[in-house]
Amino acid sequence: MTDVKHMKWWGWGVEGVGFHHEDKPAFAPFVKKAVGLDVWQPAGEQPSFEDLDVPASQAPASLVQGLAAIVGEKQVVTDDLERVIHTYGKSIRDLMRVRAGILPRVPDVVVYPADEAESQRIVALAAQEDAVIIPFGGGSNISGSLEPEKGETRPVVSLDMGRQRRLLELDEGSGLARIQAGALGPDLEKQLNDRGWTIGHFPDSFTHSSLGGWVATRSSGAQSDKYGDIADIARGMRLVRPDGIAEIRAIPSASTGPSVREMIVGSEGRLGVISEVTVQVHRRPEERQIQAYFFPSFSAGLKAMHEISESDASPSITRVSDARESGFSLATSKESKGLSGAAQKGLMAFLKKRGWNLDELALSFIGYEGSPSHVRYQKRIVGKIVRKHGGLGVGAGPGALYDQKKFDTPYLRDFLLDRGAAADVSETAAPWSKLQDVYDTVVKAANGAYDSIGVSGWIMCHLSHSYRSGACLYFTFAFVTGEDKIAEYDVVKSAIQQSFIDAGGTLSHHHGVGVEHALWMEQDISPEGVAIMRGLLESADPQRILNPGKIITDVRVPEAR
Template sequence: MVTHMKWWGWGKESVSFSPSDKPDLAPFIRTHIGLDITRLPAQPPAFADLTIADPVLPEPLRAALVDAAGAEHVTTDAQARVVHAYGKSLRDLVRVRNHDLGRLPDVVVYPGDEEAVRAVLAAALAADAVVIPFGGGTNISGSLEAPRTETRPVISVDLGRLDRVLEIDADARLARVQAGALGPGLEEQLAAQGWTLGHFPDSFAHSTLGGWIATRSSGMQSDKYGDIAEITRAVRVVTPAGVLVTRPVPSQSTGPSVREMILGSEGRLGIITEATVQVHRVPEQRVILGYFFPTWDAALLAMREIAASEAAPTVTRVSDANETRFSFATRKRGSLASSLVSAGMKQYLRRVRRYDLDQMCLSFIGFEGSPAHVKAQRKLVGAIVARRGGICVGTGPGQLYDQKKFDTPYIRDFLLGQGAMADVSETSTSWSQLGPLYRGVVARANKAFAEIGVTGWIMCHLSHSYHSGACLYFTFAYASPVTLEAIDGYDTVKSAIQQGFIEHAGTLSHHHAVGVEHARWLADDISPAGVRLLTALFDGIDPGRNLNPGKIVPGVDVAPGLADSAGPDSAGPDSVSPAGSDPR
C-alpha cells in the first residue's frame, strides 16, 4: 500500500512541531517578527468542508487505465485526488487552508511495473489527457499542479508501487532502483547489503528517487557523494516515443547528454521508471562536529579554503548570525545545545576569543571513512578553522544536527497555524560572489518587508560546497494573516529574493527546481536562447502538451499571480517556439 503525507501539510499525521519544550523560542519569535506563538494554533480545514469538483473521466479512458494498472490501482477518491493536486510550497499550503484547491487531477493511477506505465501513458495520449508523474509530493516549486484552465482529463501517475532495489553490481558500485522508492526504504534496502546512496535531502523521509532525478535534487552529504545529477548514471523513462534507455557507463561521447536531459525535466519528457545509481559501502566511521566562527565573513573564507584544500568532508554547512541565533532559540530545555550557550561558554567566547556573540556563526562539518582517514581529515579542517578564528565545540552539535535535520518543514506548518508566512529560497554562485550575493539578497528582503509593512526575519546558511562555489539557502518569515490575499505580500518578498539571485550572478534555484514558482527568471538564468532550446525539446517529444504542461518554461498559468508577475522581458512559449510550431 502506498502511503502519503497529510493532505493539508507536511509529513505524517502523527508528527507535529511543538514549542512547549523550547523555552527561548516564543520570546525570540515575539521579538523578531512580533508574533505570539503561545496561543493555540489555528486548525487546518476539515476535509468534509472542502468543495471537491467531480472528476472528468470519460468511460473509455477509465477502462483503459483499469486494463493498464488493475481496478484496485485506479481511483477517483476525493482525498487521493486532493493529495495529488499540489506539492508542499507555502503557496500550496496557504491555498489549501483557504479551500482553494486549483485544478484537481481527475484520477490517480498506481502502476506496478514499467509495462503498466507504458500502457497508462498510451491510454492518456490516445485520449488527449494530461499526465503528471507523482513521487512523494514534496515539491515546493509548483511542479505537480495542473494548469487551472486545463479542460482535458488530468491523470496523476503515482510511482509509489515501484519501490524496489532491483540489483547491485558490487564491482561497479552501481544499483538499479525503481523510481518510486522513498528515501528511507531505499536506504534500508541498500544497507541490508552494506551499501548507501548517501543522498539525504531535507525531504528525504517523504521523497523518491524519481522525484530527486526529475528536480535535480541535492543532499546534505553532497560534498562527498555528489548531487543526484552526479549519482545518477543511467535512466529508464517511458516517453511518447517509447522507452528511453541510457547505459550506466562511466563516461561517453554520444552527442548532447540524453541522461542530462532527463535530470531536472519535471515530467515534461516522460515518466521515470528506473535509474542506475552510484552506491558506496557504508562508512566505518561517521562524525559531525560543531564549530563556532567569529563572523559570517570568516566562516565563508574557511569554507572556501576547505574546498580548495586536500580535505574531503562529507558535510560543510555554516549558518549566518541570524540562523545561528534561531537555532539556539529552538534548543530543548536541558539539551546538548544548552551547554553550547551556557554562561561559561559565552564568557569564554567574549573575554578570551573576543567574539561579538551577535555575530557568531555555528557550523557543522562532517567526516566519514576509516578512523585514520577521519582523524586526518579532522586535523586538516581544524587547522583551517583555527586560522579563521574558529573553534571546535565537539560532537554535541552534530548529534543535534542529525536529530533535527528533517524537521524544519514541520516548523513552517506550525508557524502557518500561528499566523506567519515562512518560506525558503536557495541558489548557488561562485566563491567570489557569495559575499556580495548574500548582502544583496538580505538588503532586498528587508526592503521588501518594509514595502509590505511587516517586521520580517531573514537568515541563511551555506551548504553543498563545490570546487568553484557553494549553495546559499535563505529562510524568511514574517507575521501575516494566512489568507489568499496575503499571497501578494509573500510574492513581493519571494520575488525580491529571487531577483537578488539573478542580479548577483546566482542561479534561480540550486536544488528546488523550476516548476512554475521560478519560471519567470528562466531566461535571465539560461538566456532566451536556452529557453528556446528547452521549448524545442519539449515540443519535439510532446507536441500535444500532454506531459505536465506549463512547468519549467514560463507562460502557462497554474496558480494565481505566477504568470501575471512575469516581467515584460520574460520569454514565454509563444515568444520562443520554433518557426512552424503550434504553441498551445
C-alpha cells in the first residue's frame, strides 16, 4: 500500500482536526443572527463509509496488470475508499454529494508513479488501452476538475502525484527552483526554507494542495501582490503526454509564437500531466509584518487599496473585508481577556465617538516584507493613504491572528454542513472602475436567490489581491439548507456566477473552471474564444483521454438568465 496521505473522504483536512466554537463566545450569536442556525445543537453523526454504495471497479485486468508492471503492485489500488477519495474535490457540492452517496462515476483504479518516467509510461498505456487519465494532486479542488464524466464507459485512472514531491534543483544565481509537481505546499516550502528561500505562494488550501494543482488551475496565494500569481511564478514546466514529454524551459522571456507555457497554466489536465515545475523563488525576507487597519466602510477600503496599488509601496498582502466579513472575523476570534480585551472595547468606543457606524466597519490586513528600512518606508506610504481615506491603523496583533487562522477557514464548511447549513466561496476579478458595482450586483443577486428558495442567507466579501488595473473580490455565502440541498445550492451559486459576468467580472479569479464554471465560458471569453480553446484541446487530445469534460462544455446557460 502506498504511503501517500490524503484528506478525509467526507470533508476537509485530516481526521481529528476541525472547527470548534466553544472558545469563541461571539460566534454562536453571530451565526444565529446571520442565518438562523443554532450551532449549539448536536451535530449530525459522522458519515459512515460503510453506508456508501460504491460502484465496482471497471478496470480490465490488462490495464491493472500493465500499471503494476510500471509502478509495482503496491502502487496500484482498486480499494473502494481510495477510489472514492479520488472521485471529487472539496467544494461544498462535492462534500454534499459524497456524504449522500451520490457516486455516478468513480475512478476504477488509482496509481502512484514514483517519477516522471513512470508517469509517462502510465499515460502511454492509457492511450493504448483507451482509458481516461485524471491527474490528482492534493484533492483540494473546488471547481469540479477531478470528477470523471458522468456516463463515461471507458476505464478511468486517477494518477496520483503524491510520491513526486522533491525539490530537484535550486539555481541560486537565477532564483529558480525545479520541483516535482506532486509536492504539497508544506513539502516544497520546507525544502526551500531549509536553504534560505521561499516560493511566496500561500493559497488558503496551502496545506493540502500541490504545485502541479496550482499550475493546472491558475492559483493565486495570499501574498500574490508581491510574488505574483502562479502564472507569474511558474517559469518552466514539463508535461507528460501519451507520446512523450513537452518541455518548457525557464527562460526570462521569449518570442516563440503563442505561449505553450500559458496554454499549460490553467489547463486542468486537459493537455497532459504536469510532472515538474521550475518556479521563481526568493530569498526569505529579513522582516515580515502584517498590520491591521479599520476603515469606516468597505467603499473607503476599496478606494484605499486602489491608491495603494498605484503608489510606490509594494505590499505582499492587500486585503479589506466588507462589514459582514469584518463582523464574522471578529466573531471567530477567541475571547479577549485582561488588557487586550479592554483595549478592544476602548478602541470600539473611540471609533464610535469619532462618528463611525460600527455596523459598517471594514477590517483590513496589509503585509510588508523586506529589509527593516524598506518595511518602514512602505508602512509610511500606506499609513498616509489609509488616513486619507478615513482609516486607522490598529497594529500587528490582529495581523498575527490572521496568520494563525488563514489555513483553518475550510474546516468551517464541515462544521456547518454537519449542522444542516451550506457554506461555500466564489471569487472574481474586475477593473477598479467596476469593482464597487460588481460587489453591489453580487450581493443583490445572492439575496434575490435566497428569497427565491425561501431561506435566510448570508453573503460576505473581501478584496484579496490587488493589481494595477483591478482586484479580486472573494465572496463567501451560507444558508441553512432544506430537503434538496444541492438544488438549493445550485440556485445561489448560479446567481452569483451570472452576476459576476453581468457586472463585468470574470467567472473565476483563481479556482479554475472545471465543470463548476464551464457554463459561463462563452460569456466570459466569447464564443470565438471558446472555439479557439476547443480546437486546442481537441487537437492536443483527439482520443479524449486527458481529463475530458473540463473547462469546455456543450451545455449552455439558459436564456432566461
